[in-house]
Amino acid sequence: AQSVTQLDSQVPVFEEAPVELRCNYSSSVSVYLFWYVQYPNQGLQLLLKYLSGSTLVKGINGFEAEFNKSQTSFHLRKPSVHISDTAEYFCAVSGGGSNYKLTFGKGTLLTVNP
Amino acid sequence: DAGITQSPRYKITETGRQVTLMCHQTWSHSYMFWYRQDLGHGLRLIYYSAAADITDKGEVPDGYVVSRSKTENFPLTLESATRSQTSVYFCASSDFTDTQYFGPGTRLTVL
Numbered sequence: 695a696q697s698v699t700q701l702d703s704q705v706p707v708f709e710e711a712p713v714e715l716r717c718n719y720s721s722s723v724s725v726y727l728f729w730y731v732q733y734p735n736q737g738l739q740l741l742l743k744y745l746s747g748s749t750l751v752k753g754i755n756g757f758e759a760e761f762n763k764s765q766t767s768f769h770l771r772k773p774s775v776h777i778s779d780t781a782e783y784f785c786a787v788s789g790g791g792s793n794y795k796l797t798f799g800k801g802t803l804l805t806v807n808p
Numbered sequence: 809d810a811g812i813t814q815s816p817r818y819k820i821t822e823t824g825r826q827v828t829l830m831c832h833q834t835w836s837h838s839y840m841f842w843y844r845q846d847l848g849h850g851l852r853l854i855y856y857s858a859a860a861d862i863t864d865k866g867e868v869p870d871g872y873v874v875s876r877s878k879t880e881n882f883p884l885t886l887e888s889a890t891r892s893q894t895s896v897y898f899c900a901s902s903d904f905t906d907t908q909y910f911g912p913g914t915r916l917t918v919l
Binding site for chain 2: 726728730735736737738739740743745784788794795796797798799800801
């Protein structure tokens with residue numbers, strides 16, 4: 695069984711400040727890791743994913759995440775946020791294999807203030 | 809338009825009524841999923857389907873029924889709606905790349 699813990703339910707930051715959204719996972723098998731973003735009243739869209747290879751993954755809108763196997767973490771970072779980054783962010787894990795099911799964390803609401 | 813659509817976008821119903829939420833995708837993706845999103849719980853998988861006529865339970869299947877007679881459609885039925893099924897429902901589809909593509913959601917209120 696897999697699980698995902700997003701350590702902060704809300705993260706308020708000022709515009710142009712750096713931000714880190716934390717995600718830890720547990721799994722007994724090799725995992726694939728994802729970050730999705732949900733803007734108000736919309737569905738989720740993929741920000742970035744780690745399947746294999748380089749542990750530093752770059753995504754859309756200037757976000758990046760680092761896979762740390764020893765820490766079982768996949769934290770999301772952006773060096774300078776904009777007002778438009780205000781959204782809910784979900785970390786998710788998949789065990790790979792043949793069913794492609796995702797297990798999601800409970801989400802982190804990022805609020806960027808002027 | 810190509811993509812994944814859900815209907816209706818908003819639905820209000822009463823306890824005990826049957827409700828069907830529709831999901832349609834134009835990519836011919838093999839996999840389709842239904843999630844519910846509730847405050848404090850994130851997204852939880854209700855049912856998923858690997859192909860037409862192949863469905864399986866997710867984390868919270870009780871009170872829901874699905875079918876998939878065609879690859880592009882994956883309706884979710886609440887046979888007898890309860891207040892605890894008030895939620896936002898998301899449909900998603902996936903090809904074989906592990907990326908899921910989400911619909912815009914259906915906000916369901918059960919009175």
